[in-house]
Every structure is written in C-alpha cells, then in structure tokens.
Amino acid sequence: MTTQDLPATSSRRRRNIARCRSIGDLRSAAKRRLPRAVFDFVDGGAEDERTLRGNEDAFSRLRFQPRALVDVSAVTTETTLLGAPSSLPIVVAPFGAAGFSWPRGDHASAAAAAAAGIPYAMSSTASVTLEDIARCHDGRRWFQCYIFKRREITAELIERARSAGFEALMITVDLPVGGNRERDYRNDFSVPFRYTARNVRDFAFHPGWALSTLFHGMPTMANLTSFEGVSDVNTAASTVGRNYDPSFDWDDLEAIRDGWKGKLVVKGIARGEDAARLARMGVDAVAVSNHGGRQLDGALPSLFCLPEIRAAVGDRMEVFLDGGIRRGADVAKAIALGADAVMIGRAMLYGIAAGGGTGADRAVEILGQELRRVMQLLGAPRLADITPDLIARADLMAAL
Amino acid sequence: MTTQDLPATSSRRRRNIARCRSIGDLRSAAKRRLPRAVFDFVDGGAEDERTLRGNEDAFSRLRFQPRALVDVSAVTTETTLLGAPSSLPIVVAPFGAAGFSWPRGDHASAAAAAAAGIPYAMSSTASVTLEDIARCHDGRRWFQCYIFKRREITAELIERARSAGFEALMITVDLPVGGNRERDYRNDFSVPFRYTARNVRDFAFHPGWALSTLFHGMPTMANLTSFEGVSDVNTAASTVGRNYDPSFDWDDLEAIRDGWKGKLVVKGIARGEDAARLARMGVDAVAVSNHGGRQLDGALPSLFCLPEIRAAVGDRMEVFLDGGIRRGADVAKAIALGADAVMIGRAMLYGIAAGGGTGADRAVEILGQELRRVMQLLGAPRLADITPDLIARADLMAAL
Amino acid sequence: MTTQDLPATSSRRRRNIARCRSIGDLRSAAKRRLPRAVFDFVDGGAEDERTLRGNEDAFSRLRFQPRALVDVSAVTTETTLLGAPSSLPIVVAPFGAAGFSWPRGDHASAAAAAAAGIPYAMSSTASVTLEDIARCHDGRRWFQCYIFKRREITAELIERARSAGFEALMITVDLPVGGNRERDYRNDFSVPFRYTARNVRDFAFHPGWALSTLFHGMPTMANLTSFEGVSDVNTAASTVGRNYDPSFDWDDLEAIRDGWKGKLVVKGIARGEDAARLARMGVDAVAVSNHGGRQLDGALPSLFCLPEIRAAVGDRMEVFLDGGIRRGADVAKAIALGADAVMIGRAMLYGIAAGGGTGADRAVEILGQELRRVMQLLGAPRLADITPDLIARADLMAAL
C-alpha cells in the first residue's frame, strides 16, 4: 500500500486511539468524527433495530463458569481457518462502508488484517478495486460477492478475484432485496450526496471528516465502475440491493460451486437445515449471520442460531458467526457455542472511522488482548479448551 | 364517492404523507394533527393499557429464522378470504373513530381498501351510512354490527346491510359493556363536545383539525340517527357500550346465523373452546381480538391466543387477528402462527388522521411493501410458505 | 357515628374525590394532601421494597382469556364470607395508619364497609376504641389482634372484642418483630412527633392536613391507652413491633382458638404446610399476606403463594389475600387463583387520606365497579364463574 492510497492518521488522533481501551471507546470516537448520517449508516439497522440490539444482547445473556487452577502462562489464540493459519479466530467481515468512514478505508482493514495475521474478507462494493487490494497487501484475502441481476457482473467479478489470487469466495445470500434501513431514509443518506441544508450543516459540525472527504473525493464502488449503469445508480446506500438478483437459488449456487476452485463460504445462514444442505454440497464454511441486523428486522440473533447450525453440520464444515461482537468475551462465547471464528464488521468500522489505519489496528488489538485475558481467566489456554460447559446452563439462573 | 364526501388532502400534507415510511411515522403525523383528546381516543386503551402494549410487545418477542437461497423474484401476497380474492392478507378493521380523524373519514378507509383490493369491514358506528359506503365504493364490503339492547335496531341494521349488498356480517362479541378508557375520562372526551377551557385550548393548538371539523361538522353515528334516543346519547365516546346488550349469548348468535345468508364472522374471541363451538355452528371465520386493548385490560395479547385457536378449529374456519399490527413483519408472524389474515385498525386510523384518503392509501401501501420485502427476506414467496418453523423456538433463546 | 367523630369532607374535596376514577387517582390525591413523612408511612415498605413492588407486579404478569357470548346482563359480586353475606369479595384490611390519614379515619373505613355491605377488620392499633367502632357502625365487624409481650393485654383486648360483639378474631402472625422500614427512619417519622425543622417544613407545605391534625390532635393507639407503659412508647411508627411477642407459636394459637367462640382468621401465611396445619386446628380462614411488603423484604408476592395454599387446604377453610390489590381485575385474578376474598389496605387508606369518609366510600365503589365490569368482560356473571382457566397458561406467552 502506498501512502497516497490511505491518508495518514494525525498524531493527535493516534494519541486518542491509543487511549481507546474498548470497541465501545472506538465507537464513541467514530461518532464524534463522522457526520450523523454517515455514523447512522454504519451503526444502524433495519426498521425497529430489534435484531441489531438482539445480536448484542444475546452475548450479554450468556454467563461463564470458569475453570480454576489451570496453567494459563502460555495462552494461544492461533487456529486454522479454511486450511490456513490465523493468529486469532477472527475474520474481518466484508463491508461496503469503509470508504465513507475514511478515504479508501478498505486499505485500512486489509492492512490491519495482514498485520495481525488474520483473514480479510473484501466486499464487492468496497471503495477500492480488488486488484488494488491484492497488489498492496500480502495477508490472507477472501472475496465477498453479491449476486447481481446482470449475471455477467458476478461472473466477471469472480474471475477477477480468481486472477488476483483471492483464496476464498464468500457468497452473501441474505440480501435478495435491500433491508428497510429507516435511519438512512430519515437522514437523506444517499450517493451521490444531495447537498441538502441538513447535510451541509451535519458536515459543518464534523470538519475533520468533511475536509478529508472533500479532498479525497466521495467514495465509489470501485469494483463496479466498469459496468455501465450499475455503479452510478447503485452507489446509493438507500438503494442497496436494487441490482441484486432475488432469483438466486440453490441451483445457481451449485453452478458457482462448480466453477470456483478455491474455498467457498456462504454468508447469511440462520437455519440448521440450510447449513446441512450446504455441507452436503461441499461448501467449505458457513457464516451464521443476519447481516448485522441490517436486513430482516426480527431475525433471531445469530448467536442463538449457532448451536442448531453446529449440530446440523457436525465437523463437516467450518462455522463462522457475525453480529454483535464487541468484546473478546463475545468471541469466547461464540466459540463455546460452536463457532470456528467470528467475523467483525462494525467493530472494525468504528476503528477505521475513529482513526483510519491506526484505528483499524487498534480494533483488532483490543479484541485480541481481551480474548487472551478471557481465556486465561476461563482456564482455557487454547481455543479448543473453550468448550460448551464453560457456559452456565440457563436453569442455574432461572430454576432456583 | 364524490369530493364533497371526503375533503381533499392538501398538497403540502400529501408530501408529508409521502415522506412517512412506516406506520410509526403516520402515527407521529396523526399525533401532530389531532387534538390531544382525539388522538388519545384513537391511540389509547383501557385502564393501565397493559393489553394495549402487550399486543405490540407480543410481536416483538417472536424471532424469525429465515430460509436462504429460495428464488423470491416472484413474490405474491394474494390470498382468498371468505371465498373471494384479496390482494393482501389484510382486512380493514371496523372502527367508529374515522369521523373524528378526518371528516367522513370512513370513506377514506373504504376507498383505500377498494383501491388496494382488500376487504373493508364497516363499523355500525361509522360516521357515514352503510348505504353511502355501498353507493360510493365497489370493493369488497363487510358490515360489522354491535348487538343493541333494542334488538330491532340490530335487526334493521342487518337487513339494511343485506339490502345494500354487504357480503359478510361481522358480529362483535367483546363489548357487552364499554371498556374503562381512562384517557377519555381524563380528557373530558365526549360527544357532543363540551367546550371546556381545556378542549378549546387543545383545539386552538391544532387549527388544521379544528377548522376542518368546524367546517364539516362534528361526526355523528350516521347509521343510528334514524333510531330515536340512541344516536344522540350514544355518540359519546365515553359512553360507548351503554346501549349494547350484555345478555347476548350463544342462542342469540344462532338466531342471527339462521337469518343471515351471507358470510358470518365473529369478532372478539380469545379461547380455543369458543372458536371450536363457533366452527361447529357453521360460522365462517373468527377474529381473534381483544378490541385493541380497549376493553378488558389484562387480556392476553391476541397473537398469543392464536396458536390455541388455530389448533381448536383446524381448517374448518378462517382465522383473522387484530391488535398490534404495525409492520409487515407482524403480518408475517400472525400468518406463521396460524392466521389467514390480519385486521388493521389503528394503523389505518393513523393514516386517515395524518392525511385523509392519501394517508389511508399510504397505510395499506406501507404494510404491503413491508410484507413483500419480509417474504423475500424470509425465503417465502407465497403466503403458504410462511410456516410455523420460520419462527424460532423459544428454547433457542432461553435454554442456552 | 357522630359528626364530631369523623371530620366532614369539604365540598371542594368531595368534588375532587368524585373525579378520581381509579385507586391510582386516589393515591395521587393522598400524596398531595399528606405530608411526605405520613404518605411514606402509608405507601412504603421494608428495606428495598422488593416485596412491596412485587405484590403489584405479580398481578400485572397474569393475563386473562375471557369467555365470549355469555349472558352477563345480571352480574352479581355477592358471596358468603365466614358464614355471612358480603356484597363483594372484599374485606377492609386492618391498618393502624388511618388516624394519620384523617382524624379518627378508622370511622371512615368502618362506615364505608358498613355502607357497602362488606366486612371491616379493625386493627388493634387503631386510633379509636373498638367499643367506639361497635357503637357507631352496624356492619360486619372483625377484630385484628397482635400478640403483646404482656399477654394480659392480648387477653383483655380479645375479651373486649367479644363483649363488643365482634364476630371474628384475626390474629396477625407475620410481625414477631417490626419490619425494617427505612423510609420512616429517613423521615424521622415517629410519635409523638419530634418537631424537627424538616417535619415542620413538610407540614407547612401540606396545610390542609396540618391544620386538621393540629385541631383534632395527633392520633393515639386508643385501644391501648389503658395499658400503662405501652401506648406512650408504642405509638412510634418506627418502633412498631417492639411490644409484640416473638415467642408466640402454634401452642399459643391453639390456646386462643380454645378460648374464642367466634370465627378465627390467621393473617400472614405464606406456605401451604402452615395453612394445612391451621385447617387441621379448626381455624376458619387464612389470610395470605406479607403485610403489604412492610415486614420481610424479599417475601414472595402473596398472589404467587395462593395456588399452593389453596391446594393445601382444599375447601376446608376460606382463603383471603392481601397485597397489591389496586384494580377490580386484581380481585378477579386472586379469585381465579383460589381466593375467597381479598383484603384492601392501602387502597382504602389512599381513599381516606384523599377525602375522609367520602374517599373511603369511593375506594370501595371504584373496586366494585371495576370488578363488575371485569366480570362482564370475562363472561363470568358470578364469582364462581371466575375459574382458573380464565388465566392464560404461562407457556402461551413463553413457549412460542
């Protein structure tokens, strides 16, 4: 990555980031820096945001019963994901909003993942091209792809990902149509920005973001600019999904499976039976996800889908989980209930918005430190020691 | 319908309605336009309003587990209700408050239902006559009837409904006496309006509503004006139920059943055994309802009555549900638990109060759009695909 | 009762009382009229007031499933309690605080009970003598008695009750020592009043109460003034229980049972096994009670004790319940779970404090009206129709 790709973080901002001790602190810093409409786009969910809140609440309802007197002097968070090593059971989730958070912020996530030794899943709607990412970062790279109505777009994107050496393809299946994200409508959040009176005032109160964005330009969906009639109308956040193909089904996925030689991950699964069918198809991993509460409001928190899905697939495929990860303890809870890894979206975006590359690094660092400490306090020096019995049975709380 | 029947919606108000993206937005707009006492009459419930809130909370406690990879390019919400087609599994519920929300607002609901292709259930206490409705609207029309102490009123109303071509009769059985609606008492809400100092000030702060109502006249119970001694004392919202007959029982219903050749719906059922008895009597449909929390405070949310009632009647009769429907997702949840359709009361009234006919159309449009989107996100392209297994089992949340 | 016994209610206050439509309204009126320290003494409970709140919350957690199409034109709340008729399944609970709420306020409860045709249970710590009550009121009268360390006091009180013609004796067993009522300590609430700066200011802000109390004199425990060394030190609210006998046990109760020819009620029972033993002893009724949350904070809400206790005693004895009754619906819920009647303490005290005799009458009137309406809405024209199946099973709410 070259410095002109990702604007540097000022030293004052770097000091602020260093003082952030939790993902919550990074979120607060992001909220201060971003215009309200941009923050809401990152932070918000669909309709009444019940699933958004439910994802986080689910973690807070589980309780640990730690093991005592285990030698935890040598804790390791290392694991194998999709056949290759990862320093943490964490994957950077694909998200299209990085460019709104920091100019060409996708480089920040990719660099942070590479530096930390964890996989980076690039979004097909990122603000930089997949070839750029491949050229600038030597870490593990996965490519997330939506299914477009014009199928040739999907085909060409997959071919470009193959040719750029992405090791895994991640197909998102919970976005046949866009979610009903009312915050964005209320904020008139769309691209290209309509410079309404409210927007301009919002920007004026956040000069750091505004000057930087004016200087570097509004983000585009760089991977799609070569497709006529897509990128220009499709960049509107409020029209997300308009070009996605609601007819995409099991047969279409099978065709993709047949044409892709690398690893294949399907993201957006909430049912054991769907996961089992994917396993039978030879898909390598499933990502339990409700798109961070941005699609179907009322969807079951992804953590609560996890036991059913792990039971359905056994050890025939890897299981990832996203939605609501804000603490190292959340990572441990997901693993205890059957996940191989979690994927972090907002946690990373808060970091990027708070301080570009410095913030992205800090987000991964915080979660890693918290996870290691939690493993020591749990008496679980390796990830394999984070077993379901570390989670207290519900009847201990309710049945007294 | 002629324009003098339903005052037009100003263009400014039409723009406001277009910006409303949810029933909640329409409610906010209604709250701004209506005097407090009128809004409370529409919005409020009995006593401590536990059932009122419970109806909405019940929906928020259910969680979806959507199906992935289903072709949802062709979603249809069409269904058959009482033997005839409906474009949505939605019926406009009967309510007497439309005239307070907009001059002759009943025409707004009837027109919106006809335009959307869904049934309209007219209230016997509407502000326009049933003959007016029959003359002005060519959609599907059902007639709701209370049982009056003077039984000849009921008989004559039913005869008029038959002669005006209403296809179904809906008998409300949860109002043997009026509910204890304390907001109305606190607001001195009654008809004819006593012009107390508080009322006048309340009106002065809502000039749009006040001028329109002064110009078009206070609403009356138009169907009842021909009955001496009923309509004048009976129009008081706070004396609702005073003329209803608490002795009405199974035998009386049987007599109505025998005398009515069209479809018969009984509204206000909360128990499986009552629904089963209605099925044995040959009643065509039951409406699971607690009168929107306006009658017995403490009644079980109607959604929670639904599984027991569907189990009791099997497929021998249709089951409708009202109470708490604010989102398309709520419609889907009711269907998943066994309803054939939902009935919308407040959702429609908020629309009417916010913008007359434009608001009524918008209320149906919003719920239809939301329902279609939810069906796509659920992987359920037809209503028959919204099966109970799409609702997460409670133990997934509680038993971890 | 003579007018000098109970100060009249002013016409302005009578109008205010008439506008109160719920016990909650009476509570608000009481809060305005009483000094803070006095209101807290009436309204408060022990320690963290968990049981106080729990009593009310318990009712709010039950949900009705009403019966439809029952003839409810002739509703009756009449019942038989302790072998004699009562117009309502309601008993006025014994309480010592009436005199603080209104000069000689005990006459207000006694008169309201007599006028309504329900039993009045007089407290041994009332502000008027039992002979006064017997002389002034011709309704049903029960006498509540604490067990004093000086047993001759208890014996003499019981003898006086017998000779004054009280039909039942109610022994309170949940006050072996006084509860830890921290509001009273914080408010320096004690008798004789120490005129602290805070008290005087509190009184000055409540001149209606203060002038009336100054004119009529601070209340005393009139039944106890003949016992040297008891009434003077014992009138302090904050020292409640100091003279009660913590050694009182089953044998002592047996002795009382043997010496009293009238009906015997034991108040303050929370366990089925205790109730069953009382039934075997020949006690006529048990009052399920936690002393309104004023004694053991953390005690199970009395409503939740009820099913176990009814199951333990079958129909061998009557079961009353107090604690948290604020609505007619609460009375119906208690009956559905097995109570023969409820006892009202605070509901009556709020009425007395709000408006003396007028307020006391209004409290009974409100609960009676609400109960009749609820019975009509439940499809339960007689108390015997309020069966357990009218309460929704918990799994209807939780197990979806």
Place this chain on the structure above:
Amino acid sequence: MTTQDLPATSSRRRRNIARCRSIGDLRSAAKRRLPRAVFDFVDGGAEDERTLRGNEDAFSRLRFQPRALVDVSAVTTETTLLGAPSSLPIVVAPFGAAGFSWPRGDHASAAAAAAAGIPYAMSSTASVTLEDIARCHDGRRWFQCYIFKRREITAELIERARSAGFEALMITVDLPVGGNRERDYRNDFSVPFRYTARNVRDFAFHPGWALSTLFHGMPTMANLTSFEGVSDVNTAASTVGRNYDPSFDWDDLEAIRDGWKGKLVVKGIARGEDAARLARMGVDAVAVSNHGGRQLDGALPSLFCLPEIRAAVGDRMEVFLDGGIRRGADVAKAIALGADAVMIGRAMLYGIAAGGGTGADRAVEILGQELRRVMQLLGAPRLADITPDLIARADLMAAL
C-alpha cells in the same frame, strides 16, 4: 492496636455513621468522602460490569416463603467456621483497598472482626504487615495469599503467616492475570499517584480524604516492601496481577497443601467439579467467588454457582460465598442455598471509607441486625433452620 496506627474518626463523622441504617447508606457516605477515582476503584468491576451487577441482582431474584408461628424469641446467629466459633456466618473478605479508604484501614477491618467475633481474612496486598495485624488484634485471623511469579515471595509470606499465628491460609485462584477494570484506566488510577490535573481537582473536592491521606502517606503494600522490584511497580491498582503467576495449577496447590499445617481455603471457584477435586485433596473450605465482578466480566453470579458446588462437595468441606452481599437477607439466601458463611468485601470497605473503625464496626452491626431480624421473620431461630424450602420455587412465579 495503637491510636497512631488507625486515625480516629471525628465525632461529627461518628454521628453520620450512626445515622447510616444500611450498607447502601454507608456506600453513599463513602462516595461523598472518597475522591472519584478511589471510590471507583472500590466500587467498580471489570469491563461492562455485568457480573458486578449480576452478583447483586441474583439475590434480588430469590423470594422467601417464611414459616409462621415459630418461637423466635431466642435467635442465634452463632456457628462454627473452620472448626472454631463465629458469632455470625460472616467472614471479612481479604481486600487490598482498605489503605486507600482510610489510613491503614486494614486495622479497622481486623478490629471490627475481632470485636464482633467473626474471622478476619487479611489480604497479602494489605497496607499494613501481617505481623502488625497479629500484634494488634486478638480475634480470629486468616491470611490470604496470591501466587507470585517469584515463588520465593509466596513461600516467605506463608512462612511469616505461620509464624505470626494465622490459623488459616486462603489461596486466591481467580487472578492468574489482572481483570480489565476500565474505570481505573479512565480515572488514571495508579500508584504512586500521578498528580494529573484531573486527580488534583478530584482530591480538592474531597479535602477530608486528601488531607488525611497526605498526612498519613499514600498506602503501600506493606507485606511486599521487603521484596525488591515488587512493591514499587506492583502497587499500581491498574497493574494488579502483573506479578501473579498464571502457571499456578493443581500440582502447585498440592504442594502448598502439603506444606501448610493449618486450615486451607481456596477462593475463586465457580464449578462443582473444581470444588469436588479440592474436597478430594483435603482442602478445608472453598470460597465461591468471581472476585466481586472485578476479574472475568460475564462470570455467573456467585450465588447461582452455589447449589451446584454444595451438591458436588456434600458435607465434606465448608462453602463460603462472596459477591453482592448488601443485606442480612442476602446472607440468609446464601445459607438457604448451601453456604456455611458469606464473605464481605465492599460492604466492609464502604464502612471503612465512610468512617474508619466506626464505619467498619457499623457495617458488621448492620448486617448482623438485619440477619437476626430476617431470621425472626422467616421463623428460623437458628442458622440450621434456614433451609432451601424457605426459597420459593421459580415455577411459583413463572409457571402460572
């Protein structure tokens, strides 16, 4: 103890302490006297403080069903702990924060425990030496020890404890690394104090504490000052655990067990299987604890661990519990669920911070008075009468 060891409590402060009627009142007094950073160090927990709050909430969720008609004139709270008598089922928990709350505040706890006749568990990180404690107080003394990376420190501390006549050794096993206490980081709380602008202002607003602390000197970890390189860097609250040995395991504990002739207690156990293994090893008692919510946020409230642990060890060892004890009723609940005694940490610290020795005495006095009253109200005159059936079964609340 000599007067120069523990600064006296002023007469004004003694009057304030006398007015405190609950541990909550002592907490409020402590909050007023202590600088914010110091109060937070005492009061706070790890990360989101879910376990901190959960510990207290757990007690509030249990409900009593008291026994009636038991002679409770002679209540005794006496018991036997580790083979010797205690006047209460309460042990003063080890804590290092006493010196921050009051100059040499450890003497206050030791003296209060001795005066009350209950055991005092001294912390290895106390602000006074164990030899000082042994010389000044003749009550029962236990010595708590952390396991240091430099094992010779642990060995020497244990030897000093033996030689100073401490009867029991308590090994803390839930601190292999320090917890993530974010309040301390936010407050820049560390020792030696960095005199930041914020700290100085904080001190200026709490002159009572500041003058006293300046006069008597900042507390040190007196037991560790003889070990070069430990006490100076190790006194920082924010670096707690940095010198503790995360490799300490079952074998190491066995070695300690073999070398110590007195009673042995292991503190920080949350699982039945761990407690059973300790019982097999011959450990005398286990302290169920999550370190007051200061270590693993998300740990199950210790009260909810208790039934499993008691079931696992039967009567082979004593079981203590700490975490969330704020009322005498909490002590009774812990005993009902299987504890032999509770340990009080914050409850005592609030007392010390509020008023030195006077406050420490008051904390024990309040809990003792509350416990005796609760036992009387429960109908349980001896601790053995506090049986599990006094706790209401959960289904009484949930299953209606």
